[in-house]
Amino acid sequence: MKKYILSLTACLFFISFINAQVDRSKRPVPAPAPTINLSTPQSFELDNGMKVMVVRNTKLPRVRIQLRLDNPLYASQDKAGVESLLAAMLGNGTTSISKEDFNEEVDFLGASINFGSQSGFASSLSKYFDRIFELFADAAKNPLLDGEEFQKEKDKLLEALKNNKKDVSTVSRQVSSALLYGKKHPKGEFATEETVQNITLADVKNYYENFFSPENAYLVVIGDVNFSKVEALAKAHFENWPKRNVLDVSYSDPTDVQYTQINFIDMPNAVQSELVVENIVNLKMSDPDYHAVLIANSILGGDFNSYLNMNLREDKGWTYGARSSTGAGKHVTSFYASTSVRNAVTDSAVVEMLHEIKNIRENLVENDKLALAKAKYTGNFVLALERPETIANYALNIEIQNLSKDFYENYLKKINAVTAEDVKRVANKYFLVNNARIVVTGKGSEVLEGLKKIDRGDGTMIPVKYFDIYGNEVEEPNYTIAMDPSVTIETVLNNYINAIGGKGKLNDVKSVFTTAGATMQGMQLGMEMKVTSDNKMSQAILMGGMPLQKTVFDGQTGYTMAQGQKMEFDEKQLADMKEGTGLFPELDPAKATLIGMDTVDGVTAYAVGYGDSKVSFYNAETGLKIKDENTQEVNGTPMKSSILYGDYKEVGGIQFPHTMTVSAGPQEIKFEVTDIKINEGVSEEDFK
Incomplete structure (x- = not known):
């Protein structure tokens, strides 16, 4: 069944400043800020209050x-x-x-x-x-x-x-905001x-x-x-557009937590952990600290050469990127540092993120890093002035953010005036490492024990609180399910084989031809899948009766055909396909390993591993397989996909699932089986 996951997942995915040499012993002498002469948009106001700006x-x-x-x-x-x-x-x-x-x-x-x-x-x-x-x-x-x-x-x-x-990333983003601002706040x-x-x-x-x-x-x-x-x-x-009384509701400003804490959201399907360190920020663009905060954030996590990115990506190799942002505006905003890391290094990544935030709060930034951050802002600012929309956006900001008329004319002067002492001062004011929420969204059974052992720095552990995907506080998850020591891999697989029809029946099956349908975003999809006992497979995804994608494996070689383009399987794909044992891998227990017990949608199940990337789950009570889970790398990033099986019905004396819910990332398709043929409708031509 592993090949089913690979091919169905493929269907789901288908559908769905160069550093200068600096003498570190000398503080660089800043060049004078360029003179900025900003043109002003022509503007007027209609009787109904609409303000109009024109940039020719x-x-x-x-x-x-x-x-x-x-x-x-x-x-x-x-x-x-x-x-x-x-x-x-x-x-x-x-x-x-x-x-x-x-x-x-x-x-x-x-x-x-x-x-x-x-x-x-x-x-x-x-x-x-x-x-x-x-x-x-x-x-x-x-x-x-x-x-x-x-x-x-x-x-x-x-x-x-x-x-x-x-x-996982969507849940992390939503719950992080809900915890920070409160679920009843517009931003939460x-x-x-x-x-x-x-x-x-x-x-x-x-x-x-x-x-x-x-x-x-x-x-x-x-x-x-x-x-x-x-x-x-x-x-x-537009002048005939009538005014209305826009609703203006007051909301209490959110406050930070009294002590730094880990807020954990359990996502059993996560292959990576989403990490966020956050706190409330009250900063307006007109505030004296604004430009220093821009520079401080750039040095910490706003640039490729930032502290966070150079540590977690370049030094440790744990992530493709680590970033931070610090908001500023007329409404309450936040400081937000984030990254995505493998489950195995989740707790270590949290420690390193906190280390870098403490570093910028406790130590003066090096002269070359300060100069580089200023140069980046100068370059970006000057380049932006070449675009006509920049003039309009600056004029809008002056109006909406209540800025002085010369705000942007003095922008580079204020950027260049930021000192290392300023960076340290604003970091202590706005990057509140001692009053931060560390929001971790990931697979608790693999990452939680490490998170519970993170030291504050004084010998005590950072406390952990638990939340569901809606931001509601919950009890600590229990991942320990005792398994009867007499249960072996043979026990689990034999229970499954007997539950669906028995070894004799399964050995008589040489091929299975399955037809199914699904609806995705209003589109009707069809699926035709042919599998043989000697490990051959052909699967076609149809839309309107026409082939959308086809995957074929003849036991030795294989390919995927999509939009008229044929893509041969690479070595890893071939190895994964050859690992299969035909229709019923459960008939060969030598290739399976009993991992332990787990829960699948509230059902207690035995977890069985096939190779290093596939896990199948069998209902501990009925013996039936309820889920296949596969982990593979896509462009260097681990991706988890799964198939949930349900609605078992007898066909030819064998129980087959008649619903297959395929999930890959946030996408999900539920296929409903319409027909199953045993030992008919399959020929060698299907695998060419």
Whole structure:
């Protein structure tokens, strides 16, 4: 069955500054900051409060439109996800133009129009600007919010949320924010299947009425267009957009934990651990510390040559990247250091992350690293000025973040003025290693014991608290399941063989031809799989009756065919396929190892290893196989995939599973078997 996992997983994946030489003995003399002369966008304000900015640039005959709503923070709470549904529905027609006609005209003009729940974007050639502006305004003011489109987008969101429950990085991101800000804070809430089920079309319309309003809106037009034309178009198409009273709800500022603690989220399917070290930050762009924080964060984890990355990636080789970020803005933000590492080095990586944060807090940064960080910001700033949208973005920030008019003209001067002492000072103020949450999302049975032994530095251990994938505190998981010492590998495999029909029946099977179907994101998929007892396999994935992907193994060689391209198996793939023992690997106990006991969706099961990458799980009570799990490397990263088996039914005197739920990363497809043929419908031609 291992080959099933490999081929089905392939289907699922298919569908789904150069360093300068520095004399370290001398403090480098900083070059004078370049003189920055920023042009100012032409602007005006409509009677309804919308502010319009125009940046003319005639290098290309194109125009871009950006709409940004600077609204207060808002938590949807038991209807979290309503903003995502609104975003998905906006820009798909208007009350006077159907979705099909709207999208067809936009496509015909070679343009694009997209919306978020509080934003919008359009792009077109200059000669079609007038019409695209009109369509964009119509879609913003008069969106087509109908029941059919609502249900379609709601179903898509629910399917995505179902998949996200198994995606370790998504769970880490969501729960980290929920723990830091609180689940009732706008920055801490996230959509779940339960909250999305609560949402009605009326809720989406109410959200639009409450938040999509001109008084907090900024419209930015960039490109080959005259100011006078934009002014005329804005007055013609946006001035009649009525003001609304945008909801403004006050929320208590979140606070940090009193002591550093590990917050652990158990994800049994994790092959890597997601690590986050975080704390609350209250920092505005107008604050005196702002530029020093930029430099400090760059040195710690904001650049390839940062402390975190050079330690965890370049020195230890534990990760492909370790990063940090420190937010700044009108609302509460965070300091956030993160990485992904193998299960085996999870606790060590946490220790090293804390070490580097303490390092920048306790020691002055070296002169060359400080100079390099400043050079990076200078280079990026100067390069950004070559893009016309930069002028608009800077002007927007000055308005929204309440910055001084000369903020960006003095930007490089303030960057260059940052000292090593400044870096140490702000690191102690904003990187709160003694009041941090260390959020670890991973496989508890492999990483938890190591995490529980991490020393604070005073001989006591950092306490560990436990949370589920929704951010609710739970009891410590128990991974110890006692196994009867009399149980052997032969016991487990014989129980399975007897449960499905007996050795005699299985030995009579020379081939099995399975037909199944599934639905994924509204698409109907078919699967035809042929397997023989002498370890040959052919599998085809169909869409609309047409081959989408085909995988073939003739016992010695194999290939995958997709989109007309044939890809021969490499040595590792061939070795994995040859490890198989045909239809029923359980008939050859010499190739199996009894690992122990585990739970699969609450069911106690025996775990049996086949080779170094496959584990099968057998129900301890019924003997039936309930799961196959495979780990393989994809572009150097370990990826875990699995098949859950269920709904066993008798065919020809043998019990076969009639549902197979294939999971790879966050993606999941449930195949339902429609037909099984034993010793018929299979020939040698199927494996060529």
